[in-house]
Amino acid sequence: MPANTPNEKSSGEPDERDVFCKVQDAFRLFARNTSAVLGTAWSFVIALLTIIIWAGTGHIFGYSDTWQLIINTGTTIVTFLMVFLIQNTQNRDSKAVHIKLDELIAPLVEQAINWWIWRGFPIMNCNNSKRNLSASAKRLTPPTPRRRKLRRR
Numbered sequence: 338m339p340a341n342t343p344n345e346k347s348s349g350e351p352d353e354r355d356v357f358c359k360v361q362d363a364f365r366l367f368a369r370n371t372s373a374v375l376g377t378a379w380s381f382v383i384a385l386l387t388i389i390i391w392a393g394t395g396h397i398f399g400y401s402d403t404w405q406l407i408i409n410t411g412t413t414i415v416t417f418l419m420v421f422l423i424q425n426t427q428n429r430d431s432k433a434v435h436i437k438l439d440e441l442i443a444p445l446v447e448q449a450i451n452w453w454i455w456r457g458f459p460i461m462n463c464n465n466s467k468r469n470l471s472a473s474a475k476r477l478t479p480p481t482p483r484r485r486k487l488r489r490r
Contacts, residue, residue: 368425375422 374380391408398404 372426
């Protein structure tokens with residue numbers, strides 16, 4: 338009897354997580370390819386031609402309710418699906434921007450940590466106690482100004 342892989346249950350069926358990963362990977366590939374195709378000028382031209390052909394056939398169908406329902410249903414379905422594709426594209430773009438910002442900020446953080454160490458402030462980690470934290474906080478905070486009491490006349 339073969340040993341079960343980590344992604345399979347004892348019954349031999351794939352794990353739910355494995356199925357979810359496959360669906361997620363398939364959507365990611367579909368969204369990437371679709372956004373690459375639909376982001377071109379040709380897509381816009383095809384959409385524009387579709388509207389022109391639909392409008393041109395209005396007199397043939399007597400501008401009926403069915404004729405209007407076709408374009409309304411089509412645009413509703415396309416809009417609904419495009420929301421998910423646009424959100425996926427924005428999420429990928431946001432992740433890429435954050436990765437680039439992290440790479441730009443990392444050297445600055447390292448310089449700041451070195452500056453703190455040079456000044457004698459301890460860098461906080463799991464081994465520091467609350468006492469060290471409060472001592473550092475006292476050195477960092479400026480003294481609070483005294484409030485003048487107002488005299489009543």
